[in-house]
Amino acid sequence: MNQYTIFPFQFARLSQNDILMVNECGDFLFLPEDIFQLFVNHTLPETSEYFCKLKSHIFCADENIEIALQKTAARYRTRKSFLREFTSLHMMVITLRCNQHCEYCQVSCADRDAHKYDMSKETAIKVIDMIFQSPTQRPKIEFQGGEPTLNWDVVTASVLYAEKIALQQNKNVSFVICTNLTGITTSQLEFCKDHNIAISTSLDGERSIHDSCRKDKSGRGTYDAFMEKLETARKIVGEDMVGALMTTTAFSLNKLKDVVDEYVRLGMDGIFIRSLNPYGFAAEQSATLGYSMESFVEKYLEVLKYIIGLNARVFFPEQFATLLFSRILSPFATGFVDLQSPSGAGISGAIYDFDGSVFPADEARMLARMGDRHFCLGNAATSSYHDIFAGRKLKEMTSGACVETTFPCAFCVYQAFCGTDPVRNYLESGSEVRNMSHSPFCIKHKGILRGLFDILRKADDMTKDIIWSWITYNPSLVRRI
Ligand code: SF4
Ligand code: SF4
Numbered sequence: 001m002n003q004y005t006i007f008p009f010q011f012a013r014l015s016q017n018d019i020l021m022v023n024e025c026g027d028f029l030f031l032p033e034d035i036f037q038l039f040v041n042h043t044l045p046e047t048s049e050y051f052c053k054l055k056s057h058i059f060c061a062d063e064n065i066e067i068a069l070q071k072t073a074a075r076y077r078t079r080k081s082f083l084r085e086f087t088s089l090h091m092m093v094i095t096l097r098c099n100q101h102c103e104y105c106q107v108s109c110a111d112r113d114a115h116k117y118d119m120s121k122e123t124a125i126k127v128i129d130m131i132f133q134s135p136t137q138r139p140k141i142e143f144q145g146g147e148p149t150l151n152w153d154v155v156t157a158s159v160l161y162a163e164k165i166a167l168q169q170n171k172n173v174s175f176v177i178c179t180n181l182t183g184i185t186t187s188q189l190e191f192c193k194d195h196n197i198a199i200s201t202s203l204d205g206e207r208s209i210h211d212s213c214r215k216d217k218s219g220r221g222t223y224d225a226f227m228e229k230l231e232t233a234r235k236i237v238g239e240d241m242v243g244a245l246m247t248t249t250a251f252s253l254n255k256l257k258d259v260v261d262e263y264v265r266l267g268m269d270g271i272f273i274r275s276l277n278p279y280g281f282a283a284e285q286s287a288t289l290g291y292s293m294e295s296f297v298e299k300y301l302e303v304l305k306y307i308i309g310l311n312a313r314v315f316f317p318e319q320f321a322t323l324l325f326s327r328i329l330s331p332f333a334t335g336f337v338d339l340q341s342p343s344g345a346g347i348s349g350a351i352y353d354f355d356g357s358v359f360p361a362d363e364a365r366m367l368a369r370m371g372d373r374h375f376c377l378g379n380a381a382t383s384s385y386h387d388i389f390a391g392r393k394l395k396e397m398t399s400g401a402c403v404e405t406t407f408p409c410a411f412c413v414y415q416a417f418c419g420t421d422p423v424r425n426y427l428e429s430g431s432e433v434r435n436m437s438h439s440p441f442c443i444k445h446k447g448i449l450r451g452l453f454d455i456l457r458k459a460d461d462m463t464k465d466i467i468w469s470w471i472t473y474n475p476s477l478v479r480r481i
Contacts, residue, residue: 025075026416086163205259279366297447315475339419
């Protein structure tokens with residue numbers, strides 16, 4: 001028996017002869033079964049190539065355990081460094097009114113003239129005062145709705161006030177407006193240009209796919225109106241400042257390649273293949289719009305391979321895979337509030353509803369819109385920053401929302417790259433912390449992570465270059481056909 005010390009790790013058999021091992025700091029290795037058996041039985045020769053790999057990735061140490069532990073701690077701290085940016089993403093619901101009526105609207109938007117759902121300027125100012133109490137040096141303010149351009153005076157007042165406070169506090173504030181674009185005016189776009197406001201819009205795919213869900217109040221598809229405004233927005237604000245998101249529904253699940261082709265045709269800088277969230281109208285319409293998470297994973301991995309193939313001729317990242325590959329292949333933290341441990345809810349992102357109510361996540365306010373205010377942390381107009389962000393409710397929620405302490409995540413080989421979502425847990429099980437086995441969240445992330453490791457295991461040089469070009473956002477890493 002050899003005297004090396006084995007450090008904690010998780011493992012899974014990906015194929016008959018390939019064992020995936022991942023340690024506490026997220027380093028991974030594939031080992032053949034026989035080598036794995038030798039290693040765990042302390043009989044792997046310390047002179048072997050595999051032993052050197054295991055030691056350099058800190059799966060074990062021979063003599064100097066203290067140094068190996070210090071390296072593990074340093075890598076762990078780096079991976080969790082997103083926690084230092086408390087709280088960077090702040091979403092303001094400028095109004096719940098909308099000029100559209102999308103089939104899957106997760107916020108259950110209100111009628112165009114229902115002004116009671118508008119945020120007032122007074123509330124917006126209180127919200128911004130609260131945002132600037134966050135320790136982060138780089139607050140990002142995202143204007144959401146409904147359709148925020150319908151309450152434009154409050155958007156402009158918020159931007160001007162936030163810029164003033166940022167200057168006083170020497171902070172670097174950035175803005176995003178989430179808009180369906182169909183009603184946006186030239187002067188609104190010019191304001192976005194002048195104040196460096198990025199535009200995040202929605203495009204579900206080519207005309208028939210987009211129009212099947214994204215409709216105006218009379219039930220007509222919005223594709224034509226969207227395309228016209230997309231062109232204007234790109235001209236005025238700049239192509240790099242206009243991004244689009246898609247939502248996969250039963251209408252597009254079997255046509256994801258068509259969705260990708262539409263994004264490529266329009267010169268978009270990538271795509272995020274998103275599954276449907278079960279909130280608002282999407283929950284009411286789940287029989288028509290929904291699908292099983294197993295089918296989503298299957299179709300996601302299928303289209304991901306298609307996108308990797310496309311990258312042989314054009315730089316076009318799939319953004320969810322990019323995020324996960326980045327976690328797998330680099331030691332750095334990736335800010336993505338929906339998939340973090342501890343959960344990003346409240347500590348990485350927070351949302352301020354039109355009436356000033358503060359929620360730890362967008363989905364929490366969607367839940368409130370469905371009648372359940374369980375996650376409401378307080379109100380920006382009446383509660384103090386300390387009450388909300390250092391209060392008992394957020395502390396209790398965060399301390400339970402860790403994969404490291406949740407079953408079966410604590411024993412899962414994908415733990416270092418995954419996260420947890422207390423709001424979704426509560427919606428599905430009535431409890432913020434639940435057994436994740438067989439939950440749609442787990443089926444999705446386990447399935448996708450397994451698929452990504454499979455891609456890595458079989459990757460040729462071209463595929464590796466493509467993956468690194470996505471992670472580093474450097475198209476020149478790939479020699480294209
Ligand atoms: S999804 Fe967005 S654009 Fe569509 S109805 Fe809801 S708020 Fe309006
Ligand atoms: S949710 Fe599933 S995939 Fe993610 S860590 Fe937990 S058990 Fe693993």
